[in-house]
Amino acid sequence: MDESKDKRSQSSNDSTVPRAVVSRLSLYLRELQQLVHDGNTTTNSTQLGTLLGFTDAQVRKDLAYFGQFGYPGIGYRCEELIAAVKKILGTDRSWPVAMIGLGNLGRALLRYRGFHQQGFQIAAAFDVDAEKIGSHVEGIEVFHLDDLAEVVAAKGIRLAIVAVPALAAQTVADSLVEAGIEGVLNFAPVTLVLPDRVSRVGVDLAIELEQLAFAVVNQPENP
Amino acid sequence: MDESKDKRSQSSNDSTVPRAVVSRLSLYLRELQQLVHDGNTTTNSTQLGTLLGFTDAQVRKDLAYFGQFGYPGIGYRCEELIAAVKKILGTDRSWPVAMIGLGNLGRALLRYRGFHQQGFQIAAAFDVDAEKIGSHVEGIEVFHLDDLAEVVAAKGIRLAIVAVPALAAQTVADSLVEAGIEGVLNFAPVTLVLPDRVSRVGVDLAIELEQLAFAVVNQPENP
DNA sequence: TAGATTGTTAATCGATTAACAATC
DNA sequence: TAGATTGTTAATCGATTAACAATC
Numbered sequence: 001m002d003e004s005k006d007k008r009s010q011s012s013n014d015s016t017v018p019r020a021v022v023s024r025l026s027l028y029l030r031e032l033q034q035l036v037h038d039g040n041t042t043t044n045s046t047q048l049g050t051l052l053g054f055t056d057a058q059v060r061k062d063l064a065y066f067g068q069f070g071y072p073g074i075g076y077r078c079e080e081l082i083a084a085v086k087k088i089l090g091t092d093r094s095w096p097v098a099m100i101g102l103g104n105l106g107r108a109l110l111r112y113r114g115f116h117q118q119g120f121q122i123a124a125a126f127d128v129d130a131e132k133i134g135s136h137v138e139g140i141e142v143f144h145l146d147d148l149a150e151v152v153a154a155k156g157i158r159l160a161i162v163a164v165p166a167l168a169a170q171t172v173a174d175s176l177v178e179a180g181i182e183g184v185l186n187f188a189p190v191t192l193v194l195p196d197r198v199s200r201v202g203v204d205l206a207i208e209l210e211q212l213a214f215a216v217v218n219q220p221e222n223p
Numbered sequence: 224m225d226e227s228k229d230k231r232s233q234s235s236n237d238s239t240v241p242r243a244v245v246s247r248l249s250l251y252l253r254e255l256q257q258l259v260h261d262g263n264t265t266t267n268s269t270q271l272g273t274l275l276g277f278t279d280a281q282v283r284k285d286l287a288y289f290g291q292f293g294y295p296g297i298g299y300r301c302e303e304l305i306a307a308v309k310k311i312l313g314t315d316r317s318w319p320v321a322m323i324g325l326g327n328l329g330r331a332l333l334r335y336r337g338f339h340q341q342g343f344q345i346a347a348a349f350d351v352d353a354e355k356i357g358s359h360v361e362g363i364e365v366f367h368l369d370d371l372a373e374v375v376a377a378k379g380i381r382l383a384i385v386a387v388p389a390l391a392a393q394t395v396a397d398s399l400v401e402a403g404i405e406g407v408l409n410f411a412p413v414t415l416v417l418p419d420r421v422s423r424v425g426v427d428l429a430i431e432l433e434q435l436a437f438a439v440v441n442q443p444e445n446p
Numbered sequence: 447t448a449g450a451t452t453g454t455t456a457a458t459c460g461a462t463t464a465a466c467a468a469t470c
Numbered sequence: 471t472a473g474a475t476t477g478t479t480a481a482t483c484g485a486t487t488a489a490c491a492a493t494c
Contacts, residue, residue, distance in 0.1 A: 108331030
C-alpha cells in the first residue's frame with residue numbers, strides 16, 4: 001500500500017498542540033505578511049526564526065505540528081504558508097464579533113483597523129447607557145445589553161470582546177454565556193469564570209506594564 | 224553558625240526566574256487585591272490556585288522563588304503578600320510613563336484608569352500631528368516627538384507605550400532608544416528591534432483574537 | 447550534481463506536580 | 471495537641487534544541 005500520496009497534508013492531526021506553539025503561529029503569520037509586503041515570495045526557518053528571536057529548529061517543529069508546508073532545499077512559499085496558517089487559526093474566513101462596553105477602550109477598539117485586516121469585524125456593539133443605545137459608532141449599531149442573545153443569534157456572532165469596568169465584567173460574561181457566545185476576549189482586570197466549553201483570552205493592560213517594570217528593574221545592569 | 228535568622232527574606236535571589244513565573248506573579252497580585260477588596264485578610268495556595276486555575280503546588284513554588292512569604296498552618300497574609308509582590312515587580316513605587324501616538328488607541332489608553340491603580344502614570348504624550356502638539360488630553364501635555372529626549376530626561380521617564388501605526392513603530396522605537404527609554408510596551412503589530420538592554424513587551428490585539436478563534440475552532444466539540 | 451533546507455528523531459533542558467517533613 | 475498549610479525535594483511531564491537522513 002502506497003500511503004505516501006498526498007503527503008502535503010494540512011490535516012490538523014491535533015492530539016493537543018501546545019498552547020505556546022499556537023501563540024507563535026500568530027507571530028509567524030504576522031512576519032510572513034510583512035515579508036510578502038516587503039516583496040519576498042519565499043522564506044525559511046532560519047529567516048523566520050531570526051526575525052522573531054526563535055531557533056530555526058523551533059520554527060520547523062512548530063509548523064510540523066500541523067502538516068508539511070516546506071520544501072527541502074527551498075524553504076517555505078510565503079503566500080502558501082500564510083494561507084495554511086490562516087486555515088489553522090481559523091481566520092481564513094471572516095468572524096463577526098460583538099463589542100461589549102463602549103467606554104474609552106471599547107470605542108477605541110471599535111475603530112481599530114487591525115482587527116478587520118486579520119479577518120474580524122465588529123458586527124454589533126452593546127452597552128447599558130441609554131444615551132448610546134440606537135446610535136452608531138463607526139457605522140456599528142449600538143444595542144442594549146438586554147438584546148444580546150437576539151442580536152448574537154441574528155448575526156451569527158460567536159466571539160465577544162469585553163471592555164467593561166471590572167465590577168461589571170463577570171455579570172456581562174454570564175450574559176455572554178447565556179447568549180451562546182463561544183469565545184471571550186476579556187480586557188477587564190478580573191479572572192472571568194466561564195464554562196469549559198467557552199474559550200477565553202485575557203488581556204490586562206496594567207499587567208503588561210507590570211511585566212515591563214519587572215523586566216526593567218531586573219535588567220542585568222539595573223539595581 | 225546560626226544562619227536561620229531572618230529567614231523571612233525578600234531577597235530576589237535571582238539566578239533567572241522563569242518568565243512564566245513572573246507573569247503569574249501579576250495574576251497573584253490581581254487576585255490578592257480582589258481578595259482584600261472582598262474582605263479577606265489571609266488566603267492560601269489552594270485558594271489562589273483555584274481562583275486562577277493553577278495547582279496549589281505551583282502557587283507555592285512560584286512565590287518561593289522570591290522568598291518565604293507564607294505561614295505554615297495559616298497561609299499568606301494578603302496585605303503582606305501584596306506588598307511583597309509589588310516590591311518584586313517594582314510597582315511599589317510610581318512609574319512615570321510616556322505615551323507615544325495619540326490615535327484612537329493612544330487616547331483611550333491615556334484615559335484608562337487601570338494603569339494608575341497599579342502604579343503607573345502617563346507623564347507625557349507624544350505625537351507628530353501639529354494640531355495636537357501643545358494641547359492637553361486628560362490633563363496630560365502633548366509634545367512633539369522631536370522633544371522626546373528632552374521631556375523624558377526632564378520627567379525621569381523610563382517606560383514608554385507605543386501606540387502608533389505599524390509603519391511608524393520601528394522609527395519611533397529607534398527614537399525611544401535614543402532618548403534612553405529602558406522599556407517599551409508595544410501595541411503596534413510588528414516585531415520591534417531593540418538593543419538587549421531595552422526591555423520589550425508586545426501586545427497585538429488582532430493576535431489575541433486569532434488565538435481566541437483558534438481556541439473556538441478547536442474546541443473538543445467544534446468542527 | 448552540489449548545495450540548501452526541510453521534517454523528524456533523539457538528547458537536553460526546563461517547568462510542573464506530587465509528596466512530605468517542618469512548622470505554626 | 472491535632473489540624474492545616476507551608477517550603478522544598480524528587481519524580482514526572484512537556485518543550486526546546488541539536489543533529490541528520492531525506493529531498494528538492
